[in-house]
Amino acid sequence: SAVISQKPSRDICQRGTSLTIQCQVDSQVTMMFWYRQQPGQSLTLIATANQGSEATYESGFVIDKFPISRPNLTFSTLTVSNMSPEDSSIYLCSVVRQEGTQYFGPGTRLLVL
Amino acid sequence: AQTVTQSQPEMSVQEAETVTLSCTYDTSESDYYLFWYKQPPSRQMILVIRQEAYKQQNATENRFSVNFQKAAKSFSLKISDSQLGDAAMYFCAGGNKLVFGAGTILRVKS
Numbered sequence: 001s002a003v004i005s006q007k008p009s010r011d012i013c014q015r016g017t018s019l020t021i022q023c024q025v026d027s028q029v030t031m032m033f034w035y036r037q038q039p040g041q042s043l044t045l046i047a048t049a050n051q052g053s054e055a056t057y058e059s060g061f062v063i064d065k066f067p068i069s070r071p072n073l074t075f076s077t078l079t080v081s082n083m084s085p086e087d088s089s090i091y092l093c094s095v096v097r098q099e100g101t102q103y104f105g106p107g108t109r110l111l112v113l
Numbered sequence: 114a115q116t117v118t119q120s121q122p123e124m125s126v127q128e129a130e131t132v133t134l135s136c137t138y139d140t141s142e143s144d145y146y147l148f149w150y151k152q153p154p155s156r157q158m159i160l161v162i163r164q165e166a167y168k169q170q171n172a173t174e175n176r177f178s179v180n181f182q183k184a185a186k187s188f189s190l191k192i193s194d195s196q197l198g199d200a201a202m203y204f205c206a207g208g209n210k211l212v213f214g215a216g217t218i219l220r221v222k223s
Contacts, residue, residue, distance in 0.1 A: 001160075033210075037156075042204060042213045090156055094211075100146050100165070102211055104158035 002026060002095050004105035012111045013083055020079045021108045023093035028073035031096035034066070037107070038089045049076040049093075083112045115139055119205055119214035126195045127222050133180075134190045134217050136205030142166075147181070147207040149190045152216075154201075161203070164188065197221050 003026035013019050023032070032049040047068055048056040055068035070076045080087050090107045097103065116139045126132035138147070149161040164172045164181050172179050176196075180189045188207070192199055200221045205214040 042215050043158075043206075043211075044213075045210060048210070092158065094158075101160060101163055102148070102206075103160065104150075107156050107158075109156070 002029070002097060002103040004093065004095060004103060006091075006093060006105040006108050008108060009106065010109040010111075012113065015084050015112055017083055018079055018081045019083065019110060020077050021091055021093075023076045023078070023105055025074045025095050029095040029097070030073070032070060032076050033094045033096075033102070034068060034076070034078045035092045035094060035104075036089045037092065043092065046078070046091075049078075080110065083110075085112045088112045115141065115208070115212065117205055117207055117212050117214040119217050121217045122215070123218045123220070125220045125222060126192070126199075128195055128197060130195055131191060131193045132195055132219065134192075134203055134205075134219065136188045136190070136214055138186050138188060138205070138207045138212075140186070140208055142209060145208050147179075147188045147205070148211070149177070149179070149188075150204045150206060151199075152202040152204060158204075162190065192219075195221050197223060 005024045007022045034046040035043045037043045045058050046061045049068050049070040051070045067079045088111050092107045093105045094102050118137045145166045147164045151159045151161050162174045162177050176193045178191045202216045204216045
């Protein structure tokens, strides 16, 4: 498995502000992802966090809104920029182990007022 | 998988009984993984079981087993001897970049 931590675990933010979420893994991983889970919904992939290069974004998600950093193989950040109430969600990072299984962090619950 | 479909929004099972959650998928990938995840109220995503598509043998993890029908693109989860702690949202997911189904809420009655 994998030990994955996220900070903060939850936050309440004002619209128009930005929040940076951190994801730390206990060992080096190649593949790291960021997901969003809107209230009552399933998980949607935001982007793949690539080490040493720009993140790869899925349709409907753009770098200006969700900038991602991946400075090394154990750490990544996701910023939710210029927030609106529609950004209220749980944000989860995940990693893929060599055997192909994807493990998730505990998530960050974001409420935008 | 490009699409993953869970057609049961909610299921109920009596404690100690068996329940099956359905999942179908569509993919153009030749080699892929399929997973079932459990999400309790804490929102933590917990891996329940995984299946490699190239393996014909159905995966089993204690009380959890799958019925993987590759030709039919079906991947159902069977929970035997259901326990109160099994109550949660269950997500089916697949593909090399995971695509998730809409989820099935499982309620366990005592």
